[in-house]
Amino acid sequence: MRVEVAGQDALIVYFAEQASVAVSAQIQRAVVNINSRMADIVIDLVPSYASLLVIYNIDQCDYYEARRQLREALKDTDAKESVGGQLVTLPSYYSLESGPDLELIAERGKLSVDDVIEIHLQGEYRVYAIGFAPGFAFLGEVDERIAAPRLATPRQKVPRGSVAIADRQTAVYPAQSPGGWNLIGLCPTRMFDPDKVPSMPVQVGDRIRFEAIERDEYLSLGGNL
Amino acid sequence: MKGFTVRQPGLLTLIQDRGRFGAHNLGLTNGGPLDGQAFAWANRLLGNPANASTLEISFGGLSLESEIDSVIVVTGAELPIKVDGETIAQWQTHPVKAGDSIELGYTTRGTRAYLAVAGGFTIPASFGSSATVVREKIGGLNGDKLQAKDQLSCHSKSLHQHYYLADDDRPQYPDSATLRVVPGYQLSQFDPVERHRFFNAQYQVTDRSDRMGFRLEGEVIRSNINSMLSEGICHGAIQIPADGQPIVLMNDRQTIGGYPKIGSVIPLDTAKLAQLSPGSTIKFESISPEYAHNLHWLAKSRFERTQPVKC
Numbered sequence: 001m002r003v004e005v006a007g008q009d010a011l012i013v014y015f016a017e018q019a020s021v022a023v024s025a026q027i028q029r030a031v032v033n034i035n036s037r038m039a040d041i042v043i044d045l046v047p048s049y050a051s052l053l054v055i056y057n058i059d060q061c062d063y064y065e066a067r068r069q070l071r072e073a074l075k076d077t078d079a080k081e082s083v084g085g086q087l088v089t090l091p092s093y094y095s096l097e098s099g100p101d102l103e104l105i106a107e108r109g110k111l112s113v114d115d116v117i118e119i120h121l122q123g124e125y126r127v128y129a130i131g132f133a134p135g136f137a138f139l140g141e142v143d144e145r146i147a148a149p150r151l152a153t154p155r156q157k158v159p160r161g162s163v164a165i166a167d168r169q170t171a172v173y174p175a176q177s178p179g180g181w182n183l184i185g186l187c188p189t190r191m192f193d194p195d196k197v198p199s200m201p202v203q204v205g206d207r208i209r210f211e212a213i214e215r216d217e218y219l220s221l222g223g224n225l
Numbered sequence: 226m227k228g229f230t231v232r233q234p235g236l237l238t239l240i241q242d243r244g245r246f247g248a249h250n251l252g253l254t255n256g257g258p259l260d261g262q263a264f265a266w267a268n269r270l271l272g273n274p275a276n277a278s279t280l281e282i283s284f285g286g287l288s289l290e291s292e293i294d295s296v297i298v299v300t301g302a303e304l305p306i307k308v309d310g311e312t313i314a315q316w317q318t319h320p321v322k323a324g325d326s327i328e329l330g331y332t333t334r335g336t337r338a339y340l341a342v343a344g345g346f347t348i349p350a351s352f353g354s355s356a357t358v359v360r361e362k363i364g365g366l367n368g369d370k371l372q373a374k375d376q377l378s379c380h381s382k383s384l385h386q387h388y389y390l391a392d393d394d395r396p397q398y399p400d401s402a403t404l405r406v407v408p409g410y411q412l413s414q415f416d417p418v419e420r421h422r423f424f425n426a427q428y429q430v431t432d433r434s435d436r437m438g439f440r441l442e443g444e445v446i447r448s449n450i451n452s453m454l455s456e457g458i459c460h461g462a463i464q465i466p467a468d469g470q471p472i473v474l475m476n477d478r479q480t481i482g483g484y485p486k487i488g489s490v491i492p493l494d495t496a497k498l499a500q501l502s503p504g505s506t507i508k509f510e511s512i513s514p515e516y517a518h519n520l521h522w523l524a525k526s527r528f529e530r531t532q533p534v535k536c
Contacts, residue, residue, distance in 0.1 A: 004409055004410060004412075005407060005408070005409035005410075005488075005514055006409050006410055006457075006459045006462070006486075006489060007407055007409065007459040007460065007461055007462065007488075007489030007491075008407050008461075008489065008491050008492070008514055008517035008518065008521065009459070010457075010459035010489070012409075012410065012456065012457065018454075019454060043246050043247060044246060044247055044248075044249040044250075045249065045250060046249045046250070046456075046457025046458075046480055046481060047250075047457075048454065048455055048456045048457055048481050049454040049455060049456070050454050050456075051454070051456040051457065052457070053249075053456065053457025053458070053459060055249070055459055058518055058521055059525075062515075062518055063514040063515060063518055129455060129481055130250065130251060130252045130481075131252045131455070131457075131479055131480045131481030131482075132252065132479055132481065133252060133360075133361065133479075134251055134252045134253050134361050134363065135251060135252055136252055138455075175362075192251070192252075194351055194352070194363065199251060199352075200251055203250065204250065
């Protein structure tokens with residue numbers, strides 16, 4: 001673990017060179033410690049794959065004090081017990097209608113479309129990071145057999161709720177936006193709703209499973225086609 | 226509630242308070258004024274709360290009609306302003322009457338001006354802030370830049386005393402700047418010769434610069450990194466993508482990203498950068514975090530000590 005300066009009011013902690021479930025758990029532990037012990041000086045935390053950006057209030061404390069407090073808060077994050085994160089199940093309507101890239105992924109992996117869906121369903125994914133857009137959660141990792149590079153030409157419009165794969169990551173688009181991920185299904189759960197508290201159903205460190213639903217159920221849960 | 230009607234929104238006019246903090250965990254960026262100093266003076270001259278909602282006018286062209294009696298001030302970039310056909314001065318509070326037109330021309334020095342109204346515009350907060358981030362569709366009016374016919378609510382107010390900021394106390398908006406940088410992030414992954422090049426080269430601001438980031442053109446800088454995991458990006462971070470041309474990440478940046486960074490420009494100087502037009506030249510200067518903190522406190526102390534002058 002090492003701490004580097006990021007900016008005049010920001011420090012970044014690097015926990016490892018690679019992301020893993022263990023590293024994610026360690027970062028979660030650090031987030032909990034920092035939130036409980038440094039609440040009066042911390043403005044924002046950005047946990048990501050193997051790092052944690054800590055933005056502090058320089059009107060409240062100087063660089064040395066921030067570094068000292070951070071060092072303390074990071075002390076007992078190594079513990080073996082893994083912080084679980086909550087398990088969140090997201091319904092997904094997988095079909096050629098809702099997942100226009102299913103066949104492409106199947107072809108590439110020499111699988112059937114049903115295999116692709118089954119493999120995606122078998123995984124339990126970690127929320128490694130949230131960013132790119134409000135509510136966009138990067139989930140990892142998908143089975144190598146269904147990993148797929150980003151589209152050469154991104155789509156102008158990816159519908160909200162699209163369940164998607166890029167390399168070994170999967171995600172649910174929180175809003176309609178342009179995007180280059182491979183689309184395999186649609187999830188009726190809003191990943192980001194500014195009018196709701198909490199505005200996201202997941203946070204970094206949570207574990208996600210997908211559950212297959214039929215077209216009717218997708219629509220009755222508020223999904224659009 | 227009454228207030229002002231937008232006749233012409235100009236090129237890019239955004240409702241901004243100080244910005245949105247504590248929501249990076251949802252992927253929400255800060256937003257807020259690109260030039261925090263000019264923004265702070267706009268509210269201070271009117272005796273507003275420091276976080277009152279104002280308009281950030283990029284490049285000018287805004288035209289409003291007042292429906293109430295109120296007081297306005299315009300700070301920041303130089304541009305011509307007319308109230309009911311009469312030219313008025315910047316950095317000075319002015320009464321406006323119901324029915325008055327307020328017309329801003331285009332910026333002649335600097336690029337970001339701030340228009341504040343006594344008491345601030347009444348804009349509902351989203352995640353604790355009215356700051357507009359168009360990319361996120363958050364803040365302001367429906368998360369968008371101002372459009373013709375928009376209604377900007379505010380309370381009717383009058384001031385018994387008007388104020389201006391003395392010439393000597395106003396920020397200057399030259400067409401070049403030295404930006405002070407706290408080195409960090411992947412600094413050690415840049416060879417000494419690359420670092421030396423970066424801190425001695427001159428860069429030009431390109432027209433591919435916006436509230437997310439300012440793209441620069443000049444000496445190519447190489448890092449020893451081929452790929453890296455996405456990580457949190459703080460305000461002012463200087464990203465060096467594969468083409469070696471630096472990008473200074475500003476208020477509307479994405480909160481995470483996977484390009485190498487050599488350090489971060491201090492906020493006092495991202496404000497200077499934000500006022501520059503394409504083609505302006507900049508240099509970078511390396512400073513310690515301690516020195517950056519000193520500069521922050523000096524600027525804060527100077528702001529607090531400087532008193533507006535009675536008209």
